[in-house]
Amino acid sequence: GAGVSQSPRYKVAKRGQDVALRCDPISGHVSLFWYQQALGQGPEFLTYFQNEAQLDKSGLPSDRFFAERPEGSVSTLKIQRTQQEDSAVYLCASSSNRAAYEQYFGPGTRLTVT
Amino acid sequence: AQKVTQAQTEISVVEKEDVTLDCVYETRDTTYYLFWYKQPPSGELVFLIRRNSFDEQNEISGRYSWNFQKSTSSFNFTITASQVVDSAVYFCALILLTGGGNKLTFGTGTQLKVEL
Numbered sequence: 001g002a003g004v005s006q007s008p009r010y011k012v013a014k015r016g017q018d019v020a021l022r023c024d025p026i027s028g029h030v031s032l033f034w035y036q037q038a039l040g041q042g043p044e045f046l047t048y049f050q051n052e053a054q055l056d057k058s059g060l061p062s063d064r065f066f067a068e069r070p071e072g073s074v075s076t077l078k079i080q081r082t083q084q085e086d087s088a089v090y091l092c093a094s095s096s097n098r099a100a101y102e103q104y105f106g107p108g109t110r111l112t113v114t
Numbered sequence: 115a116q117k118v119t120q121a122q123t124e125i126s127v128v129e130k131e132d133v134t135l136d137c138v139y140e141t142r143d144t145t146y147y148l149f150w151y152k153q154p155p156s157g158e159l160v161f162l163i164r165r166n167s168f169d170e171q172n173e174i175s176g177r178y179s180w181n182f183q184k185s186t187s188s189f190n191f192t193i194t195a196s197q198v199v200d201s202a203v204y205f206c207a208l209i210l211l212t213g214g215g216n217k218l219t220f221g222t223g224t225q226l227k228v229e230l
Contacts, residue, residue, distance in 0.1 A: 042220030101147050105159035
């Protein structure tokens with residue numbers, strides 16, 4: 001079946017603009033995660049949903065970052081008033097109840113803030 | 115707080131050489147999973163293996179093998195007879211099974227370059 005998809009794959013934003021990044025998880029996967037990967041670093045956890053409930057948002061770096069998953073499927077990560085330090089690859093992952101600890105990752109969205 | 119350390123930033127080998135990627139982790143929890151992921155130039159993280167903290171049995175899958183040693187908090191990954199297609203960044207990661215919320219804690223990755 002189809003894997004995790006993310007759009008857009010690349011996004012260039014001017015500093016101060018708002019951006020929205022989309023994640024389509026694997027069909028039927030109840031858990032969805034967002035990670036931020038800076039250049040040359042490992043991914044870092046941002047937030048976690050189980051169905052539509054956001055159970056952990058401890059990794060969101062500031063109140064400019066907001067994530068939602070209103071119907072328990074597609075998720076959107078929104079960044080308001082983007083700053084240069086927001087430049088990174090944003091990875092989405094999903095997992096099923098049956099294999100809750102096995103996260104499948106999408107290709108990521110590379111955000112460049114100029 | 116948990117931590118994963120991959121001290122090797124970059125490794126270069128010639129094809130057919132064996133190579134070992136090191137991973138050391140820190141956690142006070144006794145129940146956790148350890149993972150290895152591969153990130154090719156396309157950027158997508160590919161799951162390779164998951165290991166439960168209670169299972170120290172080493173595992174082999176084709177040219178890949180993993181050595182889990184709780185005594186040294188290490189979970190090393192060996193590629194035998196490396197191939198050019200193995201060139202990628204490899205990440206070691208950890209999930210706590212109690213109160214961890216299923217979030218992965220990653221190391222900084224090891225860039226493996228396999229040359230002809």
